[in-house]
Amino acid sequence: MDVAPALRGLFASLRRWRCLWPCLLTVACATTSSNVRIPTLQEQCEGGSSSSCEAWGQQLTVDHRTEEADRAFGLACAMGANSSCLEQGRLRMERGDLDGAEPPLRKAYDDDLEEGALALAELQEARGDAVGASRLRWEALAIDKSTVEVALGWRILWQGGLGAGLDINVQPMGLGARRLTLGANLSFEDQAASLNATVGYQHFVTNWMAPYARVLVGPYLGSQRNPLNLGAEAGVKFFAGPVGHLGVALGTSFDGSTYTVIEAGLDWVLALVVLAHM
Known part of the structure; x- marks a missing residue:
């Protein structure tokens, strides 16, 4: 048996397989990537991400799905996102639900947020309490300062x-x-x-x-x-x-x-x- 031609054939085959490796790896990676599903904002929100809840709420607001947006902002508010408390309170005020708007706005106010005090002042004004609204605006000037x-x-x-x-x-x-x-x-x-x-x-x-x-x-x-x-x-x-x-x-x-x-x-x-x- 002539060994030299056999070895040359083997090396040639190895070179061809080496050229095919990048293609095979690309296909494998593409297949793997296509099988990975990115969680939706709703899923991330329900998984405990306050920022995802807030982003989901904003998205729902743009789509005019206000009741679902209210829920999304409420979840973020419960996780400590005061900006979402404000959004939830304002959404409820727009719908005329003044009593429902107070708890999230009150939470932002209790956390010494200036915007929370101002939003609560708007709520009091909508209820006809001009004195209460004026005091809240007075408090808002200093509410976020250090104790x-x-x-x-x-x-x-x-x-x-x-x-x-x-x-x-x-x-x-x-x-x-x-x-x-x-x-x-x-x-x-x-x-x-x-x-x-x-x-x-x-x-x-x-x-x-x-x-x-x-x-x-x-x-x-x-x-x-x-x-x-x-x-x-x-x-x-x-x-x-x-x-x-x-x-x-x-x-x-x-x-x-x-x-x-x-x-x-x-x-x-x-x-x-x-x-x-x-």
Whole structure:
């Protein structure tokens, strides 16, 4: 038997099969892909995906299938998607179901969502409660702001020199819808330090700007100056929703010092995160 021709034939066959492998793999992949079915938005929603419920609800709304959209938004709302609570409430208001619209809108409001407060105000207005609607719009200006802020301030003393201040401000909705503030302040200036309690008022002109004033009272720490510090500040804060604020103010103390303060405040949780990564 002639071995050489047989080997040449074998190698030629192997080369032909090697050329066919990409084609065979492509067919196999195509066959596998065609057998994989992507779940529908409804299936993903019923499987626990709030974003899929919301997308499904939007799709149903476009198709004018409002009752099914109501159900989809309701599922997303129950999973904590406040935007879906708003959509469900608005759909029900459009259908004239004011009582049915209140629970999802109330949930968005209770979660400190500005749009939730405004939508609930529209509901109260539709019921003829102008006073309730007005109060909700007043609350909406401040509802999404942080309840507890940590603020760091830099003081420019008019008599020369620099100082600093560290504040913890508490401004819950229960205190005049975050208009009244209580806090503690630690100030350093001119080789003296004071630990103060603070009481203030901030007037929300818009949802991002609030002129404010506060008084500070507390003892000087380790100083031969007056044993008690009494001061006041007046300025304006610029808010970034629940994140925090930037502020600038003029301040003065009973001992005659006057200063300009520039401060940055952060929600206390964000402040802890920043400190943890320093």
